[in-house]
Amino acid sequence: MRGHSTGNPQERGTSRGPRAAERIYEATLELLAERGYQDLTVEAVAERAGVNKTTIYRWWPSKAPLLRSALLHSRVLDVEIADTGSLRGDLVALAGQMVRMVSDQRTSVVARAMLSGGGQDELAVVARDFFADRLERERPLFARAVARGELAADADPVLLIDLIAGAVWMRALLRQLPLEKGFVESVVDAVVPPRLQESDPSNRSS
Amino acid sequence: MRGHSTGNPQERGTSRGPRAAERIYEATLELLAERGYQDLTVEAVAERAGVNKTTIYRWWPSKAPLLRSALLHSRVLDVEIADTGSLRGDLVALAGQMVRMVSDQRTSVVARAMLSGGGQDELAVVARDFFADRLERERPLFARAVARGELAADADPVLLIDLIAGAVWMRALLRQLPLEKGFVESVVDAVVPPRLQESDPSNRSS
Amino acid sequence: MRGHSTGNPQERGTSRGPRAAERIYEATLELLAERGYQDLTVEAVAERAGVNKTTIYRWWPSKAPLLRSALLHSRVLDVEIADTGSLRGDLVALAGQMVRMVSDQRTSVVARAMLSGGGQDELAVVARDFFADRLERERPLFARAVARGELAADADPVLLIDLIAGAVWMRALLRQLPLEKGFVESVVDAVVPPRLQESDPSNRSS
Amino acid sequence: MRGHSTGNPQERGTSRGPRAAERIYEATLELLAERGYQDLTVEAVAERAGVNKTTIYRWWPSKAPLLRSALLHSRVLDVEIADTGSLRGDLVALAGQMVRMVSDQRTSVVARAMLSGGGQDELAVVARDFFADRLERERPLFARAVARGELAADADPVLLIDLIAGAVWMRALLRQLPLEKGFVESVVDAVVPPRLQESDPSNRSS
DNA sequence: TGGTAAACGAGACGGTACGTCAGGTCTTTCA
DNA sequence: TGAAAGACCTGACGTACCGTCTCGTTTACCA
Numbered sequence: 034m035r036g037h038s039t040g041n042p043q044e045r046g047t048s049r050g051p052r053a054a055e056r057i058y059e060a061t062l063e064l065l066a067e068r069g070y071q072d073l074t075v076e077a078v079a080e081r082a083g084v085n086k087t088t089i090y091r092w093w094p095s096k097a098p099l100l101r102s103a104l105l106h107s108r109v110l111d112v113e114i115a116d117t118g119s120l121r122g123d124l125v126a127l128a129g130q131m132v133r134m135v136s137d138q139r140t141s142v143v144a145r146a147m148l149s150g151g152g153q154d155e156l157a158v159v160a161r162d163f164f165a166d167r168l169e170r171e172r173p174l175f176a177r178a179v180a181r182g183e184l185a186a187d188a189d190p191v192l193l194i195d196l197i198a199g200a201v202w203m204r205a206l207l208r209q210l211p212l213e214k215g216f217v218e219s220v221v222d223a224v225v226p227p228r229l230q231e232s233d234p235s236n237r238s239s
Numbered sequence: 240m241r242g243h244s245t246g247n248p249q250e251r252g253t254s255r256g257p258r259a260a261e262r263i264y265e266a267t268l269e270l271l272a273e274r275g276y277q278d279l280t281v282e283a284v285a286e287r288a289g290v291n292k293t294t295i296y297r298w299w300p301s302k303a304p305l306l307r308s309a310l311l312h313s314r315v316l317d318v319e320i321a322d323t324g325s326l327r328g329d330l331v332a333l334a335g336q337m338v339r340m341v342s343d344q345r346t347s348v349v350a351r352a353m354l355s356g357g358g359q360d361e362l363a364v365v366a367r368d369f370f371a372d373r374l375e376r377e378r379p380l381f382a383r384a385v386a387r388g389e390l391a392a393d394a395d396p397v398l399l400i401d402l403i404a405g406a407v408w409m410r411a412l413l414r415q416l417p418l419e420k421g422f423v424e425s426v427v428d429a430v431v432p433p434r435l436q437e438s439d440p441s442n443r444s445s
Numbered sequence: 446m447r448g449h450s451t452g453n454p455q456e457r458g459t460s461r462g463p464r465a466a467e468r469i470y471e472a473t474l475e476l477l478a479e480r481g482y483q484d485l486t487v488e489a490v491a492e493r494a495g496v497n498k499t500t501i502y503r504w505w506p507s508k509a510p511l512l513r514s515a516l517l518h519s520r521v522l523d524v525e526i527a528d529t530g531s532l533r534g535d536l537v538a539l540a541g542q543m544v545r546m547v548s549d550q551r552t553s554v555v556a557r558a559m560l561s562g563g564g565q566d567e568l569a570v571v572a573r574d575f576f577a578d579r580l581e582r583e584r585p586l587f588a589r590a591v592a593r594g595e596l597a598a599d600a601d602p603v604l605l606i607d608l609i610a611g612a613v614w615m616r617a618l619l620r621q622l623p624l625e626k627g628f629v630e631s632v633v634d635a636v637v638p639p640r641l642q643e644s645d646p647s648n649r650s651s
Numbered sequence: 652m653r654g655h656s657t658g659n660p661q662e663r664g665t666s667r668g669p670r671a672a673e674r675i676y677e678a679t680l681e682l683l684a685e686r687g688y689q690d691l692t693v694e695a696v697a698e699r700a701g702v703n704k705t706t707i708y709r710w711w712p713s714k715a716p717l718l719r720s721a722l723l724h725s726r727v728l729d730v731e732i733a734d735t736g737s738l739r740g741d742l743v744a745l746a747g748q749m750v751r752m753v754s755d756q757r758t759s760v761v762a763r764a765m766l767s768g769g770g771q772d773e774l775a776v777v778a779r780d781f782f783a784d785r786l787e788r789e790r791p792l793f794a795r796a797v798a799r800g801e802l803a804a805d806a807d808p809v810l811l812i813d814l815i816a817g818a819v820w821m822r823a824l825l826r827q828l829p830l831e832k833g834f835v836e837s838v839v840d841a842v843v844p845p846r847l848q849e850s851d852p853s854n855r856s857s
Numbered sequence: 858t859g860g861t862a863a864a865c866g867a868g869a870c871g872g873t874a875c876g877t878c879a880g881g882t883c884t885t886t887c888a
Numbered sequence: 889t890g891a892a893a894g895a896c897c898t899g900a901c902g903t904a905c906c907g908t909c910t911c912g913t914t915t916a917c918c919a
């Protein structure tokens with residue numbers, strides 16, 4: 034009766050990481066926040082986690098995968114898609130979340146980190162997966178909008194998302210301008226013109 | 240007096256750079272193209288330029304300013320704004336240029352480099368200045384559009400640019416997706432809806 | 446047969462070593478031959494023997510005792526003392542054996558290994574025991590010589606052995622010179638001058 | 652008139668070693684004495700010398716050459732050949748020196764070190780050179796003995812030295828026996844029989 | 858024949874040192 | 889005398905073995 038256990042795959046010796054994984058993840062994210070990705074070193078993570086350097090190298094080949102694991106494990110990148118009842122409302126909520134991501138100290142560091150290497154090194158995988166995952170969670174939003182008649186059935190959700198997200202990232206991280214109040218609404222309105230939203234109010238009840 | 244000669248501001252005996260500046264710039268850009276920004280090292284630049292490391296450090300405090308100089312000196316980032324006679328045409332041309340920048344081997348490396356550090360380190364200055372400079376060159380485009388009545392006088396050009404550029408960068412560098420044919424037009428049409436452009440020609444005269 | 450007596454001590458159920466002892470010894474000696482003592486690692490021995498590292502550490506505290514066991518188990522260091530009928534002949538045979546030991550690939554590595562640490566570390570025990578054991582086997586040779594009148598009764602056999610062996614080791618391992626033909630005879634003649642051997646044949650019968 | 656200097660080749664920027672060479676040599680020999688060759692680490696040398704590890708690696712590829720330099724620079728291995736007026740006296744003095752070398756704490760460590768690796772690794776060069784150099788310094792001793800008629804002109808000095816030195820090293824380092832009083836004389840007498848020394852006293856005056 | 862104790866395999870771990878690379882600084886040389 | 893060269897310190901890299909430990913799994917004796 035040893036091995037049947039409860040069914041939780043994590044439970045037995047799945048050995049999916051070092052024993053001190055938790056502490057290592059914490060240390061990684063702390064140091065990322067303190068120093069940025071470039072100055073994040075495996076050595077420092079090991080020391081802060083109270084773990085030997087070799088232990089980290091045993092499980093992750095370099096700092097990018099390590100950070101990737103830490104990010105996946107923590108939930109800082111988790112996305113929540115609100116359902117406000119209207120396309121505009123959903124998009125404003127979405128854009129607001131993006132703004133928060135590039136503004137909040139804890140997540141902006143991660144966002145900047147994902148830019149590091151510009152999609153070239155291993156961290157790029159994190160970025161790509163993150164955006165892909167996000168996209169999947171966002172699709173229902175558009176499906177709802179189509180169902181409500183707020184959006185043409187052949188509209189390209191990815192394009193809309195990229196326009197919105199791109200504008201946010203562009204301004205905050207590349208132009209390095211503050212994101213003023215009203216910015217979110219401007220962006221959404223530019224992409225989904227208000228007149229389209231209002232043209233058929235009856236759709237909302239359907 | 241070494242530089243003798245004409246009126247090129249670089250050439251004056253103002254000691255604005257090391258004697259081997261040219262070779263250093265070349266080496267810098269070559270290595271950037273070969274290795275990317277992260278793996279661009281002052282050490283390697285010095286060696287390829289046939290110059291001692293200290294010579295570089297005397298003139299530039301770190302690799303970011305060095306790259307900045309190299310980029311300014313070369314003309315890879317120069318922008319040309321076309322005048323096609325219509326807002327849509329101008330924007331398509333503009334977006335096409337952006338696509339080329341993130342696609343072409345020589346410039347995409349630079350684009351990725353500008354993302355490095357996510358606007359945190361010294362290279363951010365390059366990015367910020369680049370986008371600011373670009374913006375100034377692009378403003379006349381919008382002025383013309385306003386004059387032609389294709390755009391409301393209070394429209395925000397920065398927003399339009401950010402939407403377009405953001406979408407391009409987003410897709411190419413963060414999502415790491417290929418930019419298909421027609422993408423440029425889709426982007427522009429999403430931001431400046433065709434129906435607005437065509438639906439009411441009389442607007443132009445107003 | 447060295448161990449005289451009946452039951453091979455190894456064979457009793459006294460659990461004097463791991464089950465895979467044989468393979469471990471082989472691996473040890475192979476690796477010693479390939480890499481020398483310094484670069485002989487427990488890790489490599491374990492791998493080649495197809496045994497877990499801990500199995501080795503369970504039985505031997507470190508690599509020196511391991512090597513010691515391996516050497517004792519193999520017979521590479523076994524000595525055979527010839528009886529040629531004359532002191533000179535016996536010594537020449539003896540010296541020849543020493544020369545072979547420091548020359549032959551398989552044993553010279555062992556000889557070098559015994560020098561490692563210069564009598565300081567645990568391997569020194571091997572060396573000391575080896576030479577002590579050798580000496581005991583050599584003593585009869587001198588007893589015979591004394592009986593034959595070739596050697597004064599109070600002559601010091603250890604000194605003679607050390608002179609001969611020392612010269613061989615000195616030249617081969619420290620001076621790193623080749624041992625030419627005739628070297629053995631020169632050494633023996635220097636220690637047991639021929640004139641003493643031949644000048645008074647009547648001594649033999651006395 | 653800066654550079655012409657006195658003619659000492661060491662004096663100018665011959666750059667034959669790091670600036671802190673002196674301290675590095677000291678640290679090396681100290682640590683050798685404290686820990687033995689095996690446990691001598693470049694890391695520790697660097698730390699004790701107050702020098703960075705890389706500085707050492709810049710000048711010496713590994714610890715063996717480093718130790719070699721340190722030994723050459725210090726004079727611990729210097730040999731002095733006495734002239735006592737007789738072959739026996741000279742050899743006794745010589746053997747005494749050897750005994751001192753393998754006995755004295757400061758030099759015995761070096762002697763043991765030279766055995767390390769058994770003439771296989773780079774330290775072997777130290778040993779070989781040391782013995783070769785010694786030999787050259789010892790040759791006059793034999794020349795004098797030949798001139799005095801104490802030694803046949805065709806006698807092999809190397810053999811005599813190897814017999815004496817070998818016996819000393821053998822007993823002290825391999826057999827690990829104490830060198831009792833009288834040992835030196837026994838060794839010399841065994842190699843250069845007293846009767847030969849005394850047979851023709853008149854030679855001495857010639 | 859079935860229980861049990863020794864031996865074993867698997868593999869993670871903290872640790873020391875390795876030898877290397879690059880970042881910057883400081884000192885010396887030289888034109 | 890100021891630019892260049894070169895030596896230097898610092899910090900981190902990623903790797904190899906070390907010797908230890910825990911935890912299940914054989915193996916083999918023997919009861």
